[in-house]
Amino acid sequence: MKPKDQVLEVWGDFACFTRPELKVERFSYPVITPSAARGIYDAIYCKPVEFRWQVTRIEILKTVNYIALRRNEVKGAIPEKLATQWGRGRNAPRPILVDDRTRAQRQTMALKGVHYRLHAEIRPWRGFESGLQGMEMQFRRRAANGKCIYQPYFGCREFPAYFELVEPDSPPASPVPLDMDIGLIVYDVFDLSRPGRDHDPPCISLFPARVNAGVLNVPAYESNEVLRGIRRER
Secondary structure, three states: OOOOOEEEEEEEEEEOOEOOOOOOOEEEOOOOOHHHHHHHHHHHOOOOOOEEEEEEEEEEOOOOOEEEEEEEEEOOOOOHHHHHHOOOOOOOOOOOOOOOOOEEEEEEEEEEEEEEEEEEEEEEOOOOHHHHHHHHHHHHHHHHOOOOOOOOEOOOOOOEOEEEEEOOOOOOOOOOOOOEEEEEEEEEOOOOOOOOOOOOOOOOEEEEEEEEOOEEEOOOOOOOOOEEOOOOOO
């Protein structure tokens, strides 16, 4: 059975999809990354053992506008020795300890007033193909009722993303008349070639992105267009 196109319209006041080559100050890509788009779908419905989301198309519905912000950020978590003393395992997430040494004020070039129409498909893992229709129905019920596991966000958790399910008979979107060669953009930060697990190590992938008439077409993760990193086990 072929996966059906699941469409969401998402919008928010601010967004920041940080370019990884700029480490000191945050500077956003001009458009949402496939990784961030997948994160919005995961926030609504996610079963990593059974399936993954494949983002296929991003439509930009509002003109790209930047805004300069200054934000307080935390540079690190508590040392591993203290985490162990508090009863947390070596691989458990460590709590954040905020003081003058860990807090930093950084400049952020974020996006203002973003609005997208996202397209994605459910890709079941081997052995779960028969449950595809049920997975799609469950996602559509949750999205139609505004349910989510956690609040979706645009790059940073303080930039919430609001969403609405787009029905198949809805009129087509009207993307902004924008043509842009973005260059290499982050595709995802995890290995999407096999089922995920808790505390998965990062595995960065990139692809050359080109916006045509306000539309960014996203190749499949298995495509030769995607520059996939090497997954390193801990």
